[in-house]
Amino acid sequence: MPVANIAEAMGHTIEVHLSSYARFTPDATADLYAQVNESKPLKRN
Incomplete structure (x- = not known):
């Protein structure tokens, strides 16, 4: 859950x-x- 939603829910x-x-x-x-x-392989340059 995004921090913005958590903060809003907490007022x-x-x-x-x-x-x-x-x-x-x-x-x-x-x-x-x-x-x-x-689960995600590293992208190599």
Whole structure:
């Protein structure tokens, strides 16, 4: 879900949301990146 939608649902701006919640990282973040990296081959120049 886009940050803008989350911020709006919580009743504040994106700027306030990012400054207030930037220190929180979901436990699944590393797993999500790993899944994306596995499914998409790297583009080489």
